[in-house]
Amino acid sequence: MPETTGPEKVRIRLTVNEVPHDLLVEPRTLLADLLRGELGLTGTHLGCEQGVCGACTVLVDGTATRSCLVFAAQLDGAAVRTVESLATTDGTLHPIQRAFHENHGLQCGFCTPGMLMAACELLEHTAEPDPDDVREALGGNLCRCTGYQNIVRSVCAAGRIMAAEPRGTKA
Numbered sequence: 459m460p461e462t463t464g465p466e467k468v469r470i471r472l473t474v475n476e477v478p479h480d481l482l483v484e485p486r487t488l489l490a491d492l493l494r495g496e497l498g499l500t501g502t503h504l505g506c507e508q509g510v511c512g513a514c515t516v517l518v519d520g521t522a523t524r525s526c527l528v529f530a531a532q533l534d535g536a537a538v539r540t541v542e543s544l545a546t547t548d549g550t551l552h553p554i555q556r557a558f559h560e561n562h563g564l565q566c567g568f569c570t571p572g573m574l575m576a577a578c579e580l581l582e583h584t585a586e587p588d589p590d591d592v593r594e595a596l597g598g599n600l601c602r603c604t605g606y607q608n609i610v611r612s613v614c615a616a617g618r619i620m621a622a623e624p625r626g627t628k629a
């Protein structure tokens with residue numbers, strides 16, 4: 459009986475949170491599973507696993523992307539940012555994290571990493587978003603505890619903090 463070797467793996471190069479990786483992945487490996495299972499970046503959460511809830515949102519080449527819908531093999535050469543990239547290594551929170559903390563935007567916490575990364579993309583392009591900008595940018599991030607007001611307030615506050623402290627606060 460022939461030995462079963464499983465699907466042929468694909469070699470990809472991926473920069474994750476500014477660290478380069480040379481990886482062998484199965485074609486069916488989802489980005490979310492690679493991040494969590496192989497790279498140990500468990501801050502990216504999986505909720506629906508079908509592109510609906512936004513919990514798994516990361517940045518791929520600066521664009522907010524649902525990591526449960528993308529195969530890692532599609533991303534050769536890409537730069538990925540996860541929620542772990544926000545705080546500095548000494549634990550200093552990113553202004554977006556500070557703003558969520560100070561404005562009670564943190565609720566169940568499961569969905570928060572995806573919201574933070576969607577906010578990152580927004581703040582990269584819109585320095586001080588208004589509430590409607592935030593609602594549009596985070597419209598695909600579901601919160602079942604329905605605390606959207608504080609989340610919107612938090613992202614607006616993050617924009618103000620980052621405008622006032624532009625150095626070292628790159629989204």
Ligand code: FES
Nearest residue numbers: 505507509512526
């Ligand atoms: S887990 Fe990816 S969108 Fe819900």
Ligand code: FES
Nearest residue numbers: 566569601602603
């Ligand atoms: S923040 Fe997770 S359900 Fe509201």
